[in-house]
């Protein structure tokens with residue numbers, strides 16, 4: 001059967017690779033002017049804005065009726081609405097703090113949803129030159145090679161990824177450290193942070209990290225890479241073990257359900273303001 005969205009996926013791959021190579025990598029050679037958004041540690045650069053505009057413009061020319069959720073567009077006041085319509089969910093630079101500091105994990109992330117279901121996900125790791133792709137029902141790939149999650153069933157022999165986020169509210173920071181202490185003390189082999197949600201999830205899809213958990217990131221961080229995880233045989237769930245909700249800003253991505261549930265038991269959960277809360281959707 002012909003794949004209805006293959007053209008769109010091909011476009012996403014070309015756009016993400018082009019932006020990553022020609023804009024993000026080039027910008028790393030120059031001084032980067034850093035601005036802030038919600039707090040002094042929530043960073044943005046002109047490169048984030050430029051990449052998002054380039055991708056949106058190129059998609060609009062080809063698919064004029066499609067909708068968008070883009071990190072920097074939402075920051076500029078555009079609504080954050082996930083409807084049944086074909087919607088491109090874009091994080092132009094996932095790992096802006098890494099980008100600012102030259103820490104070498106920086107991704108362009110493009111997810112595409114129809115009827116609120118992710119149809120394809122594209123994550124281009126710009127410095128590693130790795131193109132992660134997933135099409136619903138057709139598997140996950142890195143530079144064309146199929147991906148498979150880890151077969152590990154013992155959480156005690158697992159590596160877990162998480163992040164520290166950009167919320168410095170002492171209660172939130174205490175919760176992050178409480179969860180981290182509990183996870184470390186399982187004990188697990190190690191805990192890692194790539195500095196980008198999308199690459200953390202691609203590491204789960206690749207089989208070198210058993211699980212990734214975080215609260216506070218956004219739909220654009222997760223959309224594309226969520227499909228990478230499930231198409232590589234992994235599972236997604238809420239941080240309290242229930243069903244994953246793309247707009248909830250909470251996720252556990254794991255190689256299997258039992259490791260995901262085991263991590264969920266150790267997390268001190270909180271509820272960030274949802275991406276579809278009224279302030280973001282008007």
Ligand SMILES: O=P(O)(O)OC(CO)CO
Pocket residue numbers: 071091093094095096097195196197198216217218221
């Ligand atoms: O660098 P960004 O796009 O702000 O994303 C962060 C989380 O919000 C890393 O995943």
Ligand SMILES: [Mg+2]
Pocket residue numbers: 091093094095197220221
């Ligand atoms: Mg991001």
Ligand SMILES: [Mg+2]
Pocket residue numbers: 048071091092093094095096
């Ligand atoms: Mg970003």
